[in-house]
Amino acid sequence: MNTKLQRRQFIKISSAAGGSLILGMLLPQACKTGTKAEVCDPLQPMPYLKIESTGYITIYFARAEMGQGVNTSLPMILAEELDADWSKVKTDLLPFGVTIDRPDKPSSGGYYTTGGSQSVITDWNEMRRVGATAKAMLVSAAAKRWNIPESKCNTANSVVYNTKTKEGFTYAELVCDAIKLPIPKEVKLKETKDFTLIGNAAPKKNLGSIITGKTKYGIDVKVDGMVYAVVERCPVLNGKVKSFDDSACKNIGGYIKAIQFEGSGMPMHIHAGVAVLATNVWSAMKARKVLKVEWDEAGHGNESTEELFKTFELKSKNTPLIEVYKKGDPGKVKASAGNTLESAFAAPFLAHGTMEPINCIGHVQKGKAEFWCGNQWPEFAPPTLATELGIDEKNIKINLAYIGGGFGRRLFFDYILEAAKIAKQYDKPVKVIWDRVDDIRNDAFRPANYHRMKASWDDAGKILSWQHHYVGCSINLMLEGPGAKVVGDMTGGAMSDFWYDIPNVKTGFTHVDFNLSRGWLRAVEININVFPIESFIDELARKLKKDPVQFRLDLLSTMPKRMTEFPFQDPQRIAGVLKLVAEKIGYAQPLKPNHFIGVATHHFSFCPTYVAHAIEIEMFAPKKFRIVKVVAAVDCGIVVNPDGLQNQLQGGLAFALTQALKGEITVKNGRVEQDSFFNYELLRYPEMPPVEVHVVNSTEPCGGIGEVGMPTVAPALCNALAAAGHRPYRLPLKKDGYEWV
């Protein structure tokens, strides 16, 4: 005890230098004097945090880390309230299956679900509560030792200080006392103005691990005794294996066997296939090449996207099958002849193309099963897996890994179900690896979509009506069947979240079935709808010979706030980011010859985030251009990690430019035509334009960041092309004969 006192005095002397430094200096001192720090169980008031008596602080995140930075932003929120020494905090993925009992009970599909840019929003309160709770316990333990009231203590850098004597105990030293204390039910949280960590740029916690190649993604996981499998899948969805012949496979060294499995329907649509098992992945790939399979395509071998878009066009002229939103009645508006505009916009199916191809290890034993993979929604899988395997849900274990690109692809568990179907027919763990062809052809594709937009105005140029008919292949109807409760395809300004003040508005949706699995791709419906909305509003402005920025600002200026009914929306923040990009790109300044600027703004209506883009282009020929510069503005309330925000917005631009310029999946004879990055092209390094990201300084509640940099890119670019004289109505631009340099 005496030695400890001496140590504390040392802290007192050196406290001005900062706690972390002292701790580092103290440890060798303790060793020299032979003092052993007390060792006990860690302080872990909730699974999200572990403070060990040895000094380690680990903050766990339960959301999938797939590049969007939750392994840093979520722990930062907790560490802020804990007053932890961030430089020494380790962060790790909380194993799936740990019981998390949260008082806030958010209803976003589960505590591990990662989608909709929701992680920071959903975990904000709980991360703060856990940090503050642990801090309160450590303070209480210190106050007892000093025999002073807790109010006479303060905390910084993982040390509790006696405010009067300036003595301090490190959190590590207090753990063994703190674990004996009751966990407080109510804790006081910091005022926003007192944040010291939140709002300061922090590098990713696994940055060092990534740059040395040590980060383990799902595809890097190895399990004792595992074998490898690659799968030959039916080229059309809902087909069957008629027969297969693996006699040639048997000549390949390392080949084990072939396993046939059936496809599945709701909720996961997987292709029937034959898995080729081998002792190593290369042998499996070689054996697959000589495997012969005869398919029963079950009548699905004729469909094409070319026909689908013709159907879209026809149906778009009819009344929508589902009326989604109505304000006033556009049908009763009488506009003079010539005071109307009608346009149609289209965008194709898209594949996710995550750099880490889809993979999953499955090990099915009697009465239990275990899986290893990256996944964004592990709560979604167990019920279906349990049915497939005929075992109890609680005997299914899913081990999550870091994800080499998610973008919504890994919200689906089709590949876990497929691994289950294969592994249940083999007695060892099976690692199923999809190659790039499999990955592109068997994706859960972002739906193809088509939008007929109509508007009318009076003789003074005031917009009287707006109609938006979205025709597409619904995701929800595919997941849940025709009885789906929600047709969720209209968010992003195509429903009650439409942000321009126009008296008569009507929006509707028409579903067209198509034999292709569909899923969510980064920014999903918001990305889909903002393209036609922000293109058409721009087209209206130009048609009425009004400035496209001012035209939008006028229609936003009178739009009331929606703060009582979801989606909450503040139109002035939509206007705010638009004004900011216009200012930063020099919208009011004269442009160089052949230079044009396009803008687009939006509310990312899943959350309180508002983003606008302004894009300057230079035209070289009617369909040949260069992107000179891109300016983005973001208003997402409090920013947790400005470095993460910048990275997401810069990267989101690249992701969105892929879609605007060249991303397209087509189907012919029931089959996806693309099979590699040679024909499903992604943006490449030389094509990345200069980009600036500006952030609105705000103390409003946090919005999300992961997807918000996408939706306004394509319309801003198309609006720039329209300013140059030719408006594109369909994506990708490559399809319309555009070239860029």
Next chain:
Amino acid sequence: MPTYNLNINNKPYKGVPADPDTPLLWVLRDILDLTGTKFGCGVGSCGACTVLFNGKAVRSCQLQIQEVGYAKITTIEGLSEDGSHPVQKAWEKVGVPQCGYCQPGQMMTVAGLLNSNKQPTEEQINSAMSGNLCRCGTYHRIKAAILEAIAK
């Protein structure tokens, strides 16, 4: 099955068993457990599997083990173990990665480029980097990190 003696990250690997046509990528990942080299496409279209072959950036998915001989192979694990290589330091300073999956390949391409050319032009950088995809879209920061590495 034939065996191969390999020289990877300045370390000899003796008697590595593999079929002659096995891509170096899978030898590294599956047999030698050097999983920092990533599988992205298997056809040389994405650059995730890039390693150095006698100091030059190559796609390890396109290089059969029988063609490797005792050439000096460097993977991300051998660029430096502690992240002290100038390219890694530049990557760290700029904070390039998002998901990070493609980054070993990106860094190996840059390391290969700078091995042969300390002051590459923008055109030479564009040409070297156009074979490395990043789906997270970190190109803006890759560019900043390359300029940082060149400046050092």
